[in-house]
Amino acid sequence: MKSTQVPCQLCDYGVDDGVHALFKCSSARAFWLASPLGVHSDALPDDPRQLLQAVVGALHGSDFSSFANHVWALWKHRCAVLYGGKVFKVESGLSMARGFSFLSFLTGNFKITSTVRDALGHVSLEPTDAGLKCWIDGSYDNSGDGGWAFLIQQNQTLVMFGTGFGSVSSPFQAELQALHLAMRAMARGMLQDCVIYSDCQVLCRLLNGENIFDAVPWQCFFQVQDVIQEFKASCYTCGFINREANMEAHFLANYARRNRIVSQGTSYSDLPVL
Structure with a gap:
């Protein structure tokens, strides 16, 4: 060289x-x-x-x-x-x-x-890695195709994941779909006291009680209100992370959108492959 x-x-x-x-x-x-x-x-x-x-x-x-x-x-x-x-x-x-x-x-x-x-595995955002942690992300392109995904870990061990795809009006709605998918999966698995991490600032602020509905795209205005009510009734909390700390969910959501994948599982061996 x-x-x-x-x-x-x-x-x-x-x-x-x-x-x-x-x-x-x-x-x-x-x-x-x-x-x-x-x-x-x-x-x-x-x-x-x-x-x-x-x-x-x-x-x-x-x-x-x-x-x-x-x-x-x-x-x-x-x-x-x-x-x-x-x-x-x-x-x-x-x-x-x-x-x-x-x-x-x-x-x-x-x-x-x-x-x-x-x-x-993720570097802990808290003093300890104990407890359930869920990373969510949505993917969107200009044609209106969306993909969304979540991954739940405990002590850096995969507990559950899921992906979905469909038509969405905005990146925000794709992120909202990821949150909804994660909460439904956690309810079915009776998983409680989970911290949900998202790189969408508007969604995190809404989930943490801020009244900023004017920042929500009008196409999903009523949907976000329903999801927030469901979130408030749960034992979950929400934390904001930057995109660089959310790469696993980011890649999985993009993968779901591009390949039109609906999947779920509880181990790395269940993850979809091309």
């Missing part, structure tokens, strides 16, 4: 070539050390060919697939920082990598192992 002789724009130390950007930069080292693979990238060779040989020799099977997804996520996040005005955050990069790993699993590229299952 030919050196560009340009200083790294993130750490101002070292030449900003591929090896430095993806492994030797201080941000990259923190990313790899915090990843489920726990790679000490500062101990890897500086020569690109020797570095790849060391990685290939240390990884195998699904671990190598996970490694490839982490490389791509780190590069995407680095580009977003340098050219999109984002702030480099290790967890943002890792969340993106979890999304890529989850998408790879959905398309049947590798089997779930304990390492990959750990990679799919």
Whole structure:
């Protein structure tokens, strides 16, 4: 790999070539050390060919697939920082990598192992991972096709998931469908005291009692009132997360919309594949 002789724009130390950007930069080292693979990238060779040989020799099977997804996520996040005005955050990069790993699993590229299952888990948004947590998301395109999905975990173990698709008037209505699908599934399974996480600010604010119905698309005005009443009658609470921390539900909702998938299950082996 030919050196560009340009200083790294993130750490101002070292030449900003591929090896430095993806492994030797201080941000990259923190990313790899915090990843489920726990790679000490500062101990890897500086020569690109020797570095790849060391990685290939240390990884195998699904671990190598996970490694490839982490490389791509780190590069995407680095580009977003340098050219999109984002702030480099290790967890943002890792969340993106979890999304890529989850998408790879959905398309049947590798089997779930304990390492990959750990990679799919979420960093706790609370002091402990105890309790039920549900991630929801909706997907929408300009033709009016929608998809929605939810995943419920407890202690980073999948408890239940579900997907659906249909015609919707807006991204908000797709998100609303995801919430409704999740609550129906939890009611059937008699699951209570669950925190539901969404990356839709309007929906989260409504569920937390704010009177902002003027922000709701008129096509689903009455539907959202019914869903909120059902939510208030339950034992659930709602929390807002950003898209980067909701990648599993995001990818699953997109998958349901594009492939017109209705599915449900209680383990990773139940998840739909192409």
